[in-house]
Amino acid sequence: MESARILCVDDSEVGRASMKAVLSHAGYEVVLCKDGNEALARLERSGVDLVVTDLFMGKVGGQQLLQHVKAAMPHTPVIVVTGYPSVTTAVETLKSGASDYLVRPFSGDELKRVVERCLRESRLEQENIRLRGKLTFSVPAAPTIVGESGAMRRLFQAIDKMAKEDCPVLVVGESGTGKDLVARSLHLDGPRKTGPFLAVNCGAVPESLFESELFGHRKGAFTSADRDRVGLFEAASGGTLFLDEIESTSLRVQAKLLRAVEDKAIVPVGDVNPRPVDTRLIFSSQGGLRDRARTGEFRQDLYFRINVVELQIPALRERREDIPLLVEHFLARFHRDDGVSMKLSPEAQKAFLEYNWPGNVRELEHALERGALFADQSAILLKDLPAEIARWESECGDSQGIDRRMNLKDAVKRFEQEYIDTVLEEVGGDKRVAAEILEIDLSTLYRKAR
Secondary structure, eight states: OOOOEEEEEOSOHHHHHHHHHHHHHTTOEEEEESSHHHHHHHHHHOOOSEEEEESOOSSSOHHHHHHHHHHHOTTSOEEEEESSOOHHHHHHHHHTTOSEEEESSOOHHHHHHHHHHHHHHHHHHHHHHHHHTTEEEOOOSSOOOOOOSHHHHHHHHHHHHHTTOOSOEEEEOOTTSOHHHHHHHHHHTSTTTTSOEEEEEGGGSOHHHHHHHHHOBOTTSSTTOOSOBOOHHHHTTTSEEEEESGGGSOHHHHHHHHHHHHHTEEOOBTOOSOEEOOOEEEEEESSOHHHHHHHTSSOHHHHHHHOSEEEEOOOGGGOGGGHHHHHHHHHTTEEETTSOBOEEOHHHHHHHHHSOOTTHHHHHHHHHHHHHHHOSSSEEOGGGSOHHHHHHHHHHGGGGOOOTTSOHHHHHHHHHHHHHHHHHHHTTTOHHHHHHHHTSOHHHHHHHHO
């Protein structure tokens, strides 16, 4: 890890000494302050790369210090430490901009891991900001799902139909396929579009905070619950609540979710009276939820309750004919300072077509953005792309028999024709069977075969 200056703030001498011992041994330059006032004075003199601060300290505590750092040095990560954890303080601290939240007692290895991760993310963010100075970005006003393949046309038809309904929907797809875009489309195309759309990544919320986050809590429900708090179910009333990665929830949380889904009512933590909510629910999973329900890792009753309608998003490798459209869509978002639009070189086009895209559309988007940031000219070269794409092309690309001088659309046509020929050969020329395997109309197959 590259050297960094870390400011550790703690009103406990033992706490300061232990953090300095751990972080100095890891190779960091450590600056110590005994309270928030001293830390503010220190930051006035010179900056630091990261701040680790205790939460409760004298007149100027960790929350005030966090607010100052985020206002004066918004890209400096802050890690908040406390020996008195509560749901309210954790949520408020993270919402105020803290990069992480550590509860005492914690090990030296845990402190080092969190510090290293926060510094790494901060440096990547700074590098990205620096590189972005080369480009002008144009962000679309509304989420757009791009695709013209048969699988995507069927998905669009299902979205159009289910947007008008109010039953739960389970969106299934690999990471990066656009499950959040499908959920937003279901919301924006339906009668609830004027209501709120709230999303929560179930895998990112600690189980200890999950119930309060979803259902809210009442004043006095636990330590530091000094006021009532509205949960996401109630806040999304009249609109849509999107529960992403539902498979990451515990069985205990699933039991409470089942009751809320069935009764269309929630019971806040610390309350006994159900509160009705008018919220449309959309869930997502990366797949395998049925198997989890079969083995007991996921509640079967909840699975069947949320899987009223399942929308399957195909992986990008299963709809390669959409790659030119996606490339055109994302490259239109930015251009160089001289106004010239970005494009892919023939070698980069070939790599995009042949790469397996384990990260799906999200990976493709990020690869294009990185290529545009590193390109020295209007054409994105193979060397400008992430190493794994360039490596894949060099190892596997030459076996595909695609002329490097072809543009991406012609390469897709070549790939499509060769694939159709392969399928027809395997089924003995039976076009009806081949059309079923390819999931296209028989008339479409005849046209393409000609």
